[in-house]
Amino acid sequence: MTQADQTQTQRSQPNSGKMALHFGAGNIGRGFIGALLSQSGYRVVFADINEQVITALREQGEYDIHILDQNARTERISGVSGVLSNGPEIVPAIAEADLITTAVGPNVLRIIAPTLARGIEARAAAGGGPLNIVACENKVGASSFLRDEVLGHISEEGRAYLEQNVGFPNASVDRIVPPFEGEHLLDVGVEEFHEWYVEGPGFRGEIPQIEGMKVTDDLMAYVQRKLYTLNTGHAIAAYLGQLRGLDTVAAAMQDEQTAQEVRAAMQQSGAALVQTHGFGAQEHAEYIGRIEQRFTNPYIHDEVTRVGREPVRKLGPKERLIGPAQMAKELGLPVDALLRGAAAALYFRSAEDPQAQELQTMLAQDGLAATITALTELPEGDPMHAEIVRQYAELSH
Numbered sequence: 001m002t003q004a005d006q007t008q009t010q011r012s013q014p015n016s017g018k019m020a021l022h023f024g025a026g027n028i029g030r031g032f033i034g035a036l037l038s039q040s041g042y043r044v045v046f047a048d049i050n051e052q053v054i055t056a057l058r059e060q061g062e063y064d065i066h067i068l069d070q071n072a073r074t075e076r077i078s079g080v081s082g083v084l085s086n087g088p089e090i091v092p093a094i095a096e097a098d099l100i101t102t103a104v105g106p107n108v109l110r111i112i113a114p115t116l117a118r119g120i121e122a123r124a125a126a127g128g129g130p131l132n133i134v135a136c137e138n139k140v141g142a143s144s145f146l147r148d149e150v151l152g153h154i155s156e157e158g159r160a161y162l163e164q165n166v167g168f169p170n171a172s173v174d175r176i177v178p179p180f181e182g183e184h185l186l187d188v189g190v191e192e193f194h195e196w197y198v199e200g201p202g203f204r205g206e207i208p209q210i211e212g213m214k215v216t217d218d219l220m221a222y223v224q225r226k227l228y229t230l231n232t233g234h235a236i237a238a239y240l241g242q243l244r245g246l247d248t249v250a251a252a253m254q255d256e257q258t259a260q261e262v263r264a265a266m267q268q269s270g271a272a273l274v275q276t277h278g279f280g281a282q283e284h285a286e287y288i289g290r291i292e293q294r295f296t297n298p299y300i301h302d303e304v305t306r307v308g309r310e311p312v313r314k315l316g317p318k319e320r321l322i323g324p325a326q327m328a329k330e331l332g333l334p335v336d337a338l339l340r341g342a343a344a345a346l347y348f349r350s351a352e353d354p355q356a357q358e359l360q361t362m363l364a365q366d367g368l369a370a371t372i373t374a375l376t377e378l379p380e381g382d383p384m385h386a387e388i389v390r391q392y393a394e395l396s397h
């Protein structure tokens with residue numbers, strides 16, 4: 001047995017014989033969560049609406065992850081298969097699964113909730129054991145949100161079973177995985193860095209042992225640290241970059257003015273995060289520094305249209321632009337660099353993104369002030385609202 005075989009065998013011990021069902025065989029599904037589950041010994045079944053991807057998963061049973069970093073290499077993920085999330089196999093798969101995870105996008109959680117309700121009812125009828133469902137999305141409290149949605153579609157028996165047996169621990173996921181043009185359809189390209197935190201008290205039954213999954217009692221601190229730093233800086237790089245005619249995040253960060261503005265925003269959210277959650281100031285400065293390096297990774301081609309996608313969602317009150325600004329404002333800290341990001345977001349254009357069209361339609365029909373209020377929930381007259389208006393005008397030159 002080679003050393004690599006031994007490592008694989010050791011890795012496989014904790015979960016061999018178990019099945020993990022992962023909704024969303026996209027970038028994060030194949031490139032991060034599904035991969036860690038497989039490397040930790042689970043048989044991974046992906047559930048997706050994309051028939052081509054599901055057929056390929058069933059036929060090939062494996063795919064390659066290309067690590068796009070200085071230490072470039074390829075990892076093979078094996079023992080995987082797929083089911084259509086709207087097909088007849090999905091309910092039995094939910095009933096049988098030892099663990100369920102999702103990476104479908106925050107707006108799709110609502111769509112998969114009725115299916116999960118049917119599966120949980122089937123599991124209840126079969127007398128199945130405890131189950132955990134972890135939503136791995138860029139959304140604070142995504143698993144709790146999914147739980148509420150499932151409860152809206154479930155029978156009384158199913159509800160009683162769910163309350164007793166089904167955990168929905170919240171999570172924070174961090175790995176940059178843009179679309180990748182590989183030799184094969186299932187190939188995926190990822191950065192080396194990855195971080196996955198899951199809320200310990202949210203689990204039912206035994207907490208699964210998954211390599212690369214960290215369990216914490218204070219998830220909010222890690223969710224906000226990630227969303228209000230990485231995603232804040234990333235979104236602002238995308239929005240300011242696009243305004244300056246730059247196509248990728250790495251190109252945006254090559255522009256000194258943009259890089260400085262992105263850094264200033266992450267420092268403003270950082271000051272608020274340090275005070276709110278007690279992170280060490282030095283540790284947080286290093287965290288920001290690592291993120292800047294990740295944004296400039298020359299091996300990753302990440303389009304500003306992907307990173308800036310769904311601007312209506314990203315301008316929401318608890319999201320990556322307004323969320324940290326509110327947090328900083330409540331602590332009496334400066335917010336202008338964060339609000340510059342919100343102002344830049346209002347200019348976002350993308351032919352493939354319905355929310356980009358929706359945003360421009362709102363601006364044209366309702367005007368700037370009303371659009372800002374509708375998206376951010378900041379009333380006219382709030383100083384932060386006025387600051388976004390001011391910076392929007394400034395960015396037009």
Ligand SMILES: NC(=O)C1=CN([C@@H]2O[C@H](COP(=O)(O)OP(=O)(O)OC[C@H]3O[C@@H](n4cnc5c(N)ncnc54)[C@H](O)[C@@H]3O)[C@@H](O)[C@H]2O)C=CC1
Pocket residue numbers: 023024025026027028029047048049050085103104105106108111112136137138139173174175176177178
């Ligand atoms: N790509 C990234 O770098 C990161 C993404 N995230 C989050 O992960 C989530 C997924 O993002 P990506 O993987 O980038 O998106 P993606 O678009 O690559 O993957 C989403 C997958 O969900 C599938 N899907 C859509 N509707 C479905 C349904 N009804 N049932 C089952 N599957 C369905 C799509 O066909 C697609 O394969 C999002 O919440 C995103 O914010 C978080 C961290 C990093």
Ligand SMILES: O=P(O)(O)OC[C@H]1O[C@](O)(CO)[C@@H](O)[C@@H]1O
Pocket residue numbers: 138173174175176177230231232234235306307308309310
């Ligand atoms: O996936 P969302 O929420 O649309 O935002 C894109 C962001 O998510 C990531 O894909 C990963 O956290 C980042 O690359 C980017 O900041």
